[in-house]
Amino acid sequence: MSGGAGERGSGAPNGPLLEIADLRVTFATAEGSAHAVDGVDLLVQAGETVGLVGESGCGKSVTALAVLRLIEHPGLIAPGSRVRFEGRDLLALSERDIRSVRGNHLALIFQEPASALTPVLTVGSQIAEVVRTHQGGSRAEARRKAVELLREVGIPDPEERYSSYPHQLSGGMRQRVLIAIALACRPRLLIADEPTTALDVTIQAEILELLDGLQRQLGMAVLLITHNLGLVAERTRRVYVMYGAQIVEEAPTEALFAAPAHPYTQGLMAAVPRLDEPRDRLAAIPGQVPPATAWPSGCRFHPRCRSAFERCQAENPPLLECGAGRRARCWLVEEPVISRQVAKSPRTGQGEGGRAA
Amino acid sequence: MSPPPLRRAWARFRAHRTAVAAAVVVAALCLAALGAPLLAPADPLAQPDPVGLQNRPPSAEHPLGTDRFSRDVASRLLYGARVSLGIGAAAALLAVVIGAGVGLAAGLGTAAVDQVLMRSVDVALALPRVFLILLALALWEDAPAWVVVGLIAVTGWFQTSRVVRALALRLRESEFVQAARALGAPRSRLAVRHLLPHVAPAVIVSATLDVGNIILLESGLSYLGLGVRAPAPSWGNMILEGKDQLLSAPWVAVAPGAALLLTVAAFNLAGDGLQDALDPRTDG
Numbered sequence A: 001m002s003g004g005a006g007e008r009g010s011g012a013p014n015g016p017l018l019e020i021a022d023l024r025v026t027f028a029t030a031e032g033s034a035h036a037v038d039g040v041d042l043l044v045q046a047g048e049t050v051g052l053v054g055e056s057g058c059g060k061s062v063t064a065l066a067v068l069r070l071i072e073h074p075g076l077i078a079p080g081s082r083v084r085f086e087g088r089d090l091l092a093l094s095e096r097d098i099r100s101v102r103g104n105h106l107a108l109i110f111q112e113p114a115s116a117l118t119p120v121l122t123v124g125s126q127i128a129e130v131v132r133t134h135q136g137g138s139r140a141e142a143r144r145k146a147v148e149l150l151r152e153v154g155i156p157d158p159e160e161r162y163s164s165y166p167h168q169l170s171g172g173m174r175q176r177v178l179i180a181i182a183l184a185c186r187p188r189l190l191i192a193d194e195p196t197t198a199l200d201v202t203i204q205a206e207i208l209e210l211l212d213g214l215q216r217q218l219g220m221a222v223l224l225i226t227h228n229l230g231l232v233a234e235r236t237r238r239v240y241v242m243y244g245a246q247i248v249e250e251a252p253t254e255a256l257f258a259a260p261a262h263p264y265t266q267g268l269m270a271a272v273p274r275l276d277e278p279r280d281r282l283a284a285i286p287g288q289v290p291p292a293t294a295w296p297s298g299c300r301f302h303p304r305c306r307s308a309f310e311r312c313q314a315e316n317p318p319l320l321e322c323g324a325g326r327r328a329r330c331w332l333v334e335e336p337v338i339s340r341q342v343a344k345s346p347r348t349g350q351g352e353g354g355r356a357a
Numbered sequence B: 001m002s003p004p005p006l007r008r009a010w011a012r013f014r015a016h017r018t019a020v021a022a023a024v025v026v027a028a029l030c031l032a033a034l035g036a037p038l039l040a041p042a043d044p045l046a047q048p049d050p051v052g053l054q055n056r057p058p059s060a061e062h063p064l065g066t067d068r069f070s071r072d073v074a075s076r077l078l079y080g081a082r083v084s085l086g087i088g089a090a091a092a093l094l095a096v097v098i099g100a101g102v103g104l105a106a107g108l109g110t111a112a113v114d115q116v117l118m119r120s121v122d123v124a125l126a127l128p129r130v131f132l133i134l135l136a137l138a139l140w141e142d143a144p145a146w147v148v149v150g151l152i153a154v155t156g157w158f159q160t161s162r163v164v165r166a167l168a169l170r171l172r173e174s175e176f177v178q179a180a181r182a183l184g185a186p187r188s189r190l191a192v193r194h195l196l197p198h199v200a201p202a203v204i205v206s207a208t209l210d211v212g213n214i215i216l217l218e219s220g221l222s223y224l225g226l227g228v229r230a231p232a233p234s235w236g237n238m239i240l241e242g243k244d245q246l247l248s249a250p251w252v253a254v255a256p257g258a259a260l261l262l263t264v265a266a267f268n269l270a271g272d273g274l275q276d277a278l279d280p281r282t283d284g
Helices: A060-067 A095-101 A123-135 A139-152 A171-183 A201-218 A229-235 A253-258 A263-270 A310-314 A336-344 A352-356 B005-014 B017-034 B073-108 B111-125 B129-139 B145-154 B158-172 B175-182 B187-223 B235-245 B251-278
Strands: A018-029 A032-044 A049-053 A075-077 A082-085 A106-109 A189-193 A221-226 A238-243 A246-252
Touching: A018 A060, A032 A049, A032 A060, A032 A246, A049 A060, A049 A229, A060 A082, A060 A189, A060 A221, A106 A171, A106 B175, A123 A139, A123 A171, A139 A171, A171 A201, A189 A201, A201 A229, A221 A229, A229 A253, A238 A253, A238 A263, A246 A253, A246 A263, B005 B017, B005 B251, B017 B073, B017 B251, B073 B111, B073 B145, B073 B158, B073 B187, B073 B235, B073 B251, B111 B158, B129 B145, B129 B187, B145 B187, B158 B187, B175 B187, B187 B235, B187 B251, B235 B251
Parallel strands: A049 A221, A049 A238, A106 A189, A189 A221
Antiparallel strands: A018 A032, A018 A075, A018 A082, A238 A246
């Protein structure tokens, strides 16, 4: 209940809204410690939509949870990690202060609308709960706001739906309720973790339209976490690609899709079915994501990379500048000769790699 | 639209005939205990004629006969039901509240809190419960009923706390708890609003089953002369008083004995029915 609304916008007004620097999260497991997030740097400016892409298990969801300090035992956010939001160091806040940020200035929507709502409480009371947590006020007032929010996210008969239980609503309606909850306190940043993965395609489009409209209306920033490249291409201005608990590429969306710099990103794009380039088979990335307890030495992608050479096995590259606002964690950026050779090689020549050269 | 979970549980419970019969018996027993002053043919303590009316068999005037002090057995049985059911319900309720509270705290708290609470429970479970209660009541002579309730409850919540903790540990990983946490809910609210309704079925079942056991335990204490003391009637001390005339005047001990059997069986069967109704996974 500690009032946090008044502090909104304090701190560094011109700095980034969210700044993650050298974020590391480890989980103690029977097989040793798993480095689920290993030195992630990420920026989100106010009002901007940023994508975070990667396969399941690459650490993108853990990154989202770590921002709000929702990592629980046996997970641990390593000392030295930094998460600044609206100029405040979230990792240094007291338990009480971080609670006043969660769901208030910074909201999270989860993947599964079916299971992110408490099944035994009415959806309306769950919205009202968040309103009262962060804004206080009477029950009646919170109820009125909850009904208003239900209307805002396009739920018909909001007065009646207030008293519905989650299982009485469809998947799309539940996701709308979750959006209503997330937006109840008008956050500056919404982290949406696979917000449409569990929904039908038609419903997906509706939900994304809704999110788009609300984002424009509220001027909030969105960090869209997904494995769906189509979604990223359509909705984001900038993208971070994650592999093996690290950011492997960062670029403006258009530039990334025009010419992916990292072989992993190239592989991801080659694996997306396209109507304009008919193919017999989709190009899959060979091999599997290694377990987080045993990342390979050198570049984490090298065992699956068809452009790998000796240096890749020995040294993990840093994020190297490779254009305006672009960085890639790949030695090829520094080795244009090899890069050209790779681009000319017959296997990559037919895919996006050809355009990259 | 599927019906709310409670309505489904009710439908399942109704389909369970033994459980419904048991629930009816439990309800009738409760009503009888509450209505004892209206239903009892006589004052349970009155000794109208200790010499002439001693150990009379059941008759129209005394439906269950009289005991050796000429007191009406039926009336004593009804008033004794108040004691047995009252202590049983109060102690079970208190035990369940303590158990659920400790279980939620352990399941939702930090690893250190969990360790301290659960290791203490492990130790407590190793203590001989009946012996402890006997000792306490032997030292505290003429302990009032609430002390008996307290002793039974304080020594009876360990299993409940373990069950609730296990459920809480499983639920804290669930997405709706994560989501509620991500929205800024403090732990106490997670426990009460988001978790308690989910552990309630298990808790209700264990409380119902507990009532039967506690009634037996209390009767045992009274039988040993340590629980409810004469002349106040309780089923346990009625059996104690009747045991010497078991052959000459069997009704004095048999009536409370039968009542005890019926009550405990009813609570256990109703508890089983509730379990099947509230937790569909145990459906045979």
